[in-house]
Amino acid sequence: MNKLKQSIRVKIIASISMAFVLTYLISGSLFIDNSPQFNARIFDTLQSSPGALFASISNIFQPKQSLDETLTAEIPRVSPPAGSSYAPIAKGVYASEPDANGERFIKIEKGTRLRIEEITLDDGNKVKVYVPID
Amino acid sequence: MYFGPFFFDTKEIFLIVASFLLGLALLFGWEIWWFDKQVLLTLVILMLITKGLLPAIHNEAFFILGIVTIFLTLYLPVFHVVIFYFLSFLFFRLLKVI
Numbered sequence: 001m002n003k004l005k006q007s008i009r010v011k012i013i014a015s016i017s018m019a020f021v022l023t024y025l026i027s028g029s030l031f032i033d034n035s036p037q038f039n040a041r042i043f044d045t046l047q048s049s050p051g052a053l054f055a056s057i058s059n060i061f062q063p064k065q066s067l068d069e070t071l072t073a074e075i076p077r078v079s080p081p082a083g084s085s086y087a088p089i090a091k092g093v094y095a096s097e098p099d100a101n102g103e104r105f106i107k108i109e110k111g112t113r114l115r116i117e118e119i120t121l122d123d124g125n126k127v128k129v130y131v132p133i134d
Numbered sequence: 135m136y137f138g139p140f141f142f143d144t145k146e147i148f149l150i151v152a153s154f155l156l157g158l159a160l161l162f163g164w165e166i167w168w169f170d171k172q173v174l175l176t177l178v179i180l181m182l183i184t185k186g187l188l189p190a191i192h193n194e195a196f197f198i199l200g201i202v203t204i205f206l207t208l209y210l211p212v213f214h215v216v217i218f219y220f221l222s223f224l225f226f227r228l229l230k231v232i
Contacts, residue, residue, distance in 0.1 A: 008231060012195045016202055023210075023218040034211040112167035 025064075041133070071116065075130065080105040091134040141156045145193065146185055154179045169204075176224060177203060192232045199226075 032039045084105055086094035092112030096105040108114070114130040121127060141219050142150070156175040163186070173232050181200055184204060188196060199222050226232045 008194070011229040012198055012226070015229050015231060016199060016222050018225050019218050020206075022221055023214050027214045027217055031213065036213065048216045061149045117225035119136075 074128075075108075078105065080107075093132050137197060144195075146182065149178055149182045149185060150185065153182065168208060170207065170212075172203070173195050173215070175205050176212065177207065177215065177219070184219075184223065192226075195226055199223075 027034075029035060030039055030042055080096065081099060084096040084099070086096050086105075086107050091094045092109040094107040094109075096107075098104050108130075113133040115133050117129045117131060118126055119129055135144075135147060153175060156171055156178060158164070160171050160175065164171075181196075181203075185196060199219070203215060203219050203222075206218060210218070223232070
């Protein structure tokens with residue numbers, strides 16, 4: 001009887017511990033702002049999870065960098081000419097008028113979430129397209 | 135203890151008394167140190183409902199879970215505590231505690 005009671009107590013503690021760990025790990029990402037509202041972005045997060053796992057394994061000896069930071073660093077950056085003015089085209093995204101060479105510059109505000117899509121052009125080239133997520 | 139055709143054991147009576155006290159504390163603005171009265175009242179009502187669904191042989195599991203749940207209200211948002219409470223029952227069932 002004592003052994004049975006002991007095993008039940010161990011199971012109680014194990015259940016409570018597992019419930020706590022699961023709550024701590026998933027509640028923040030599954031629900032929005034401590035409310036019952038479901039976070040629709042969880043699917044984007046899950047899609048990038050294998051990539052994040054591979055990135056962390058391949059960068060195991062390098063300083064820790066989140067997948068977001070890694071992908072952000074891959075966005076090409078240029079120095080626009082001074083005096084460029086930008087008009088908003090989407091939330092957190094601004095575009096300039098074409099300059100003398102016909103080039104346009106895009107300004108993305110810090111904290112803007114972008115979805116990365118890879119598109120294959122007719123000539124076979126693959127390009128990355130960054131789509132702002134509302 | 136029987137109230138008409140309904141039977142309440144001591145733990146359920148204590149939960150009902152606790153819910154009345156919390157209700158009065160909310161009404162009259164009594165101070166309860168560190169704990170949020172509304173959160174405690176919500177949890178007490180949840181515990182009363184779940185206690186009503188559990189047979190009395192599972193009192194130990196329910197008692198430990200109740201203590202941990204109330205303690206967690208000091209550290210976690212109430213919604214996370216509610217999720218924790220229901221997940222605990224799920225794991226109790228999976229591990230055949232209840």
